[in-house]
Amino acid sequence: MTLDPVQQRSLSDQVVERLRAEIVEGRWQLGERIPPEPELMAELEVARGTLREALRALQYSGMLEIRRGDGTFVRATSEVPGALARSGGSLLDVLEARNTLEPQLARFAAERANADDIARITAALATRAAASDEEWVDADVAVHEAVARAAHNPILFEIYTALLPLLHESMRAAQSQEGFCRNEPRGHDEVLAAITHRDPEAAAASAAANLAATVEWHEALTR
Numbered sequence: 001m002t003l004d005p006v007q008q009r010s011l012s013d014q015v016v017e018r019l020r021a022e023i024v025e026g027r028w029q030l031g032e033r034i035p036p037e038p039e040l041m042a043e044l045e046v047a048r049g050t051l052r053e054a055l056r057a058l059q060y061s062g063m064l065e066i067r068r069g070d071g072t073f074v075r076a077t078s079e080v081p082g083a084l085a086r087s088g089g090s091l092l093d094v095l096e097a098r099n100t101l102e103p104q105l106a107r108f109a110a111e112r113a114n115a116d117d118i119a120r121i122t123a124a125l126a127t128r129a130a131a132s133d134e135e136w137v138d139a140d141v142a143v144h145e146a147v148a149r150a151a152h153n154p155i156l157f158e159i160y161t162a163l164l165p166l167l168h169e170s171m172r173a174a175q176s177q178e179g180f181c182r183n184e185p186r187g188h189d190e191v192l193a194a195i196t197h198r199d200p201e202a203a204a205a206s207a208a209a210n211l212a213a214t215v216e217w218h219e220a221l222t223r
Contacts (some may be wrong), residue, residue, distance in 0.1 A: 004198075010049050012057070013048060015050060015054035019040075019064075020058065024078070030075075031072040033072065033220055034073070034074065036071065037052075038129075041063070050210075059062065062075060062165070063079060076165065077161070092174065094166050095211060097166075098167065098213075099215075101156065101159065101163070102144070102148075102207045103205075103211075104151075104156070105147060105153075106136040106151075106200075106206065106207040107204040109142060109147050109148075109150035109151045109203060110198055110203040113152075113195050114150075117150035118150075118196060121146045121147055121150060121192050121195065124145075125143055125188060125192060127139045128143055129183075136170050139189075141164055141167055143188055143222040145164060147162070147195070147207075148160045150195065186206050187206055187210025190202075191203050191207055
């Protein structure tokens with residue numbers, strides 16, 4: 001049995017690898033707009049067509065979001081979100097995935113959160129409480145991300161943040177549905193209180209109760 005010869009990578013593949021490395025290493029933060037095309041073309045010494053092919057590949061993978069007339073933004077720090085987005089999961093699928101992760105992340109956060117973590121969650125909750133309808137979903141997702149960060153488990157955090165685009169989309173769809181509650185204390189204010197008081201079981205129970213209530217609401221809508 002012979003091995004196939006090694007193929008030389010295309011220039012656009014090399015650009016994809018360079019841009020992916022910049023995202024993973026944190027040069028461009030989550031949600032940040034990356035430099036405009038002329039600047040990237042100059043830095044990488046490539047033609048516009050090559051750069052755009054690479055950007056489209058990273059958009060398909062879920063790492064970048066190209067907004068026409070506004071620029072290109074970092075959507076994720078890995079390619080997992082793109083795979084999840086292509087999975088075609090329903091709202092119930094997203095809720096089941098959240099139920100697997102969020103109670104344990106809340107439990108860990110109550111055990112491990114430091115003063116900066118608590119301040120970050122507190123600020124995110126204040127922003128959520130004051131948010132307009134248009135801003136509310138972003139603010140709610142930021143609360144969940146802050147709690148996940150406070151768990152101080154980089155593997156679980158990477159998995160959870162990969163779920164955030166789906167969480168964002170599902171919350172955006174749910175927000176307009178009858179009976180949706182945007183001021184639910186379970187999984188939010190109650191979790192912060194449990195984290196502050198170093199009560200892991202209460203934090204996990206509150207996160208689980210919020211998700212159980214959401215599942216019950218969703219099932220009532222679909223009956």
